[in-house]
Amino acid sequence: MFRSSQPWIARGRNTSLHSNECEALAAKAAFLNGVWYNTILTLFVLLLLGACAGVPSATQATTPKATTSSSGSTSTGSASFPTTPLQLRTPDFGSSEQIAPTVKVLASADPTLIIQFPLVPSGIKQKFPNATGLVTVLQDTKANDFDAVSITVDKMPPNVKFTVFFTEIAAKPFGHAEYVGDVFTRGDGSGESTFHLITFVAFAADARQSTVQSADQTDAASGIQLEHVGMWFDGVNSARQVLGNPTIPGTPFDGGHGALHAGPQAMTDGQTLPVI
Amino acid sequence: MHILQYARRTVLSASCLLLLVICIQVRIATSAIADPSNRQLQVGHAQSNPEAARLLRLKQSGHLAQTVNILNSLPPTTILQFPLVPSGIKQKFPNATGLVTIVRGDRDNSTSDIVTVDVQKMPPNITFTIFFIEIANKPFGHVEYVADLTTRGDGSGESIFNIISFVSFAMDARNPGTSQDDREGLTSGINLEHLGMWFSSLQDAQQVLNDETLKGTIFDGGNPPLHAGPQAMTDGQSAPVF
Numbered sequence: 001m002f003r004s005s006q007p008w009i010a011r012g013r014n015t016s017l018h019s020n021e022c023e024a025l026a027a028k029a030a031f032l033n034g035v036w037y038n039t040i041l042t043l044f045v046l047l048l049l050g051a052c053a054g055v056p057s058a059t060q061a062t063t064p065k066a067t068t069s070s071s072g073s074t075s076t077g078s079a080s081f082p083t084t085p086l087q088l089r090t091p092d093f094g095s096s097e098q099i100a101p102t103v104k105v106l107a108s109a110d111p112t113l114i115i116q117f118p119l120v121p122s123g124i125k126q127k128f129p130n131a132t133g134l135v136t137v138l139q140d141t142k143a144n145d146f147d148a149v150s151i152t153v154d155k156m157p158p159n160v161k162f163t164v165f166f167t168e169i170a171a172k173p174f175g176h177a178e179y180v181g182d183v184f185t186r187g188d189g190s191g192e193s194t195f196h197l198i199t200f201v202a203f204a205a206d207a208r209q210s211t212v213q214s215a216d217q218t219d220a221a222s223g224i225q226l227e228h229v230g231m232w233f234d235g236v237n238s239a240r241q242v243l244g245n246p247t248i249p250g251t252p253f254d255g256g257h258g259a260l261h262a263g264p265q266a267m268t269d270g271q272t273l274p275v276i
Numbered sequence: 277m278h279i280l281q282y283a284r285r286t287v288l289s290a291s292c293l294l295l296l297v298i299c300i301q302v303r304i305a306t307s308a309i310a311d312p313s314n315r316q317l318q319v320g321h322a323q324s325n326p327e328a329a330r331l332l333r334l335k336q337s338g339h340l341a342q343t344v345n346i347l348n349s350l351p352p353t354t355i356l357q358f359p360l361v362p363s364g365i366k367q368k369f370p371n372a373t374g375l376v377t378i379v380r381g382d383r384d385n386s387t388s389d390i391v392t393v394d395v396q397k398m399p400p401n402i403t404f405t406i407f408f409i410e411i412a413n414k415p416f417g418h419v420e421y422v423a424d425l426t427t428r429g430d431g432s433g434e435s436i437f438n439i440i441s442f443v444s445f446a447m448d449a450r451n452p453g454t455s456q457d458d459r460e461g462l463t464s465g466i467n468l469e470h471l472g473m474w475f476s477s478l479q480d481a482q483q484v485l486n487d488e489t490l491k492g493t494i495f496d497g498g499n500p501p502l503h504a505g506p507q508a509m510t511d512g513q514s515a516p517v518f
Contacts, residue, residue, distance in 0.1 A: 201497025252464030255443025
């Protein structure tokens with residue numbers, strides 16, 4: 001006769017057992033069941049406790065033990081973090097005879113060169129005399145693949161698109177120009193845009209006339225230097241509407257969309273000497 | 277014993293509930309993928325992107341270079357890619373490759389385009405300048421200096437910059453003139469619809485190409501004049517690439 005070592009199996013399969021024997025087996029099975037579930041439950045609780053113990057507390061995670069070295073730097077185990085700010089220096093950016101007086105060269109950490117200069121209203125001066133603009137140009141002087149240009153404006157005509165150009169001359173007739181990006185104003189007349197492109201040594205050239213040269217901040221360079229920044233109405237129609245003048249002629253200061261569809265200049269750096 | 281039986285039932289019930297929740301989640305995910313509108317989002321047909329479809333037609337009619345790929349991007353984005361091939365470095369680096377990717381957001385509501393230039397198997401540790409140009413090959417015509425790219429020791433490199441590219445143009449505002457743009461119609465100035473890479477330094481070019489007779493070019497900013505080297509990579513196309 002088959003005698004299973006597992007009573008709960010035998011109980012289900014051998015129905016010819018005596019009732020007392022069945023009761024004993026049932027009691028034994030219940031006992032073993034209890035032991036089995038107890039073991040699983042204990043293991044589960046132990047695993048849970050182990051997992052909790054492995055997670056560092058919030059305090060431990062955010063405030064590692066720090067020791068300060070004699071040099072002033074703080075060390076946390078093998079890692080080392082500075083505790084003092086980087087030393088700032090004001091890099092050279094042309095002489096006062098070569099750079100517009102409105103240009104501020106910021107003291108910044110090596111290897112950055114950061115300059116700032118304002119934009120003032122030109123074509124919108126009558127209607128928006130309090131309009132302001134600030135241009136910030138950042139260059140990594142060592143890995144100079146391109147510059148970062150940020151333009152921030154305020155109190156401008158609201159909900160209007162303006163184009164941004166680098167130009168040869170700040171005022172009319174502007175000369176050679178390079179279209180670099182757009183700025184959209186919000187409902188309150190504020191707006192900002194950031195571009196990544198060659199700025200400090202931007203130039204215009206026709207490669208068929210390679211002998212054309214011009215002076216930049218340091219010396220002569222190829223092509224025509226583009227050292228000013230201006231903003232134009234993207235569309236002559238919006239300019240006519242904003243300025244209340246239906247006779248304003250179109251200008252070339254926007255790409256695509258048909259010739260001379262742009263409006264007049266809105267903001268200028270207004271300088272004779274270079275700003276970039 | 278009763279407590280253990282209760283715990284056992286609770287564990288079993290919780291397991292069943294968890295299984296049910298997993299089944300529901302799987303069902304939701306499967307139905308989302310099967311939904312035609314979602315499938316369109318994933319595939320992104322050019323037909324559903326008018327700007328991409330327009331560029332595709334321009335390419336088919338020969339108004340955009342055959343090397344240009346117009347990607348099946350979702351509106352309102354326009355994404356195109358085209359290769360660069362070696363020009364001045366062809367003898368020494370015949371396997372050099374370049375890939376340009378231009379991403380534009382909404383045609384009328386983006387402030388600039390994102391241009392990525394990736395190169396491989398180029399002369400190592402050399403800085404190249406990147407220009408938008410009027411003509412892909414000599415004499416190149418009007419040009420705009422947009423960025424630099426410095427290769428690593430293995431000859432690979434990349435540069436990413438934000439600038440107006442699809443409608444870039446050169447002009448002298450005293451006499452801007454007009455030019456015909458296949459995508460935009462008649463436009464102001466001279467359209468710049470090609471891209472090339474130049475040696476930033478003539479000395480680098482002379483050394484890399486082992487040719488002391490190479491002459492300086494205008495293709496870098498700053499002084500002195502004509503300190504740049506020859507063109508290294510070109511899109512090599514007659515029709516516009518962007």
